[in-house]
Amino acid sequence: MNAVAVSTEERASGVGVLDKTSLLLGVLAEGPASLRTLTEVTGLHRATVHRLAQALECIRLVTRDSMGRFTLGPRIEELAEEAGRDRLLESADRVLAELRVRTGASARLYRRHGDLKVCVATAEGPGTGRQARSALGVALPLKAGAGAQVLLAWEDPDGITEAIGRGGFGAVTLTKVRQQGWAHSLGVGELGFAAAAAPVRGATGGVVAALVLDGPITLLSRAPGRLYGGLLIDAAARLGAVLTGWPAQNS
Structure with missing residues (x-):
């Protein structure tokens, strides 16, 4: 934290x-x-x-x-x-739509709720075929996938130790995510699919959401993080700027 x-x-x-x-x-x-x-x-x-x-x-x-x-x-x-003041979600639709257009993949925003990641915004890519599993509001365990790695990698040491103890990810994996600033995964939830993710940070620098691209490996490649990590980091910074009140660099 x-x-x-x-x-x-x-x-x-x-x-x-x-x-x-x-x-x-x-x-x-x-x-x-x-x-x-x-x-x-x-x-x-x-x-x-x-x-x-x-x-x-x-x-x-x-x-x-x-x-x-x-x-x-x-x-x-x-x-x-009820107050209708969720600035992150207000900006997410535009950013996700732009990612979908630029990559052809589905773009999603996940938030952490306890031991779950919840899809709070989505822009479905054409013909990706994962709408049911990753639809708006769907909650998934934090045990697999690029989005889960991002939501856990910047936890405090105790939190990371507990995450490792639950068997989701190893210390090497989460350390690598922190070092490179993005995560990726292959075949999680469905064979033939890939995903890449980057953290969205709040006003104090903590991770408040995971910005995720997912789609067929034939579209995203077998190294989606290396291919789209920079794009996701820039887009996540734009979303984070909404929360901090400062303009994102290179946006």
């Missing part, structure tokens, strides 16, 4: 419990976190963090993944949808 400690004096409301809650949710916006991580990043007392996290869990603003880490709960997404 790339979250950084935020001073409790910044943008303080004057209501202590609200400011502390805001700190916790800000950390969890970067991904799942243990009680220890929440305590270290926020600078709050462990007992305070535990009490607030449990209270937020009761009202579905926070939940836990299969490893017991705290993560944003379903009510967060419901509120965002």
Whole structure:
């Protein structure tokens, strides 16, 4: 997790419990976190963090993944949808459509929800034949595929160790993804298909989504990351710029 400690004096409301809650949710916006991580990043007392996290869990603003880490709960997404303020998705349709036109492959955006990756936006390539498996809203385990590698590779050390323990990917694979900035996979979910992915980063640099191209190997080749990694990194930077408020370079 790339979250950084935020001073409790910044943008303080004057209501202590609200400011502390805001700190916790800000950390969890970067991904799942243990009680220890929440305590270290926020600078709050462990007992305070535990009490607030449990209270937020009761009202579905926070939940836990299969490893017991705290993560944003379903009510967060419901509120965002109700408010209609999801800037990432507002920009995703245009970026995905451009990738589809340039490559002929399907372009998708995945977000992590606990131990799942969820397709939150998609632009289907002509005749790719994977609409059912990768349709909008479909949730898949984080155990295989280029998108899953990207969503896990920039986890904190504890998170990476846990991911390796679940048997999805090895340390060498995830280290290589971090070094090259993209991931690719062949034959995951369906023989004859390939995929490449790059991370979309939020305001603090944490990975908030995976931008994925997938299609037949005959279209993407047996080295889709080397072929399209640079294109995906540039497109992901454009999406990330929407979240940070800064223009993406080379866009």
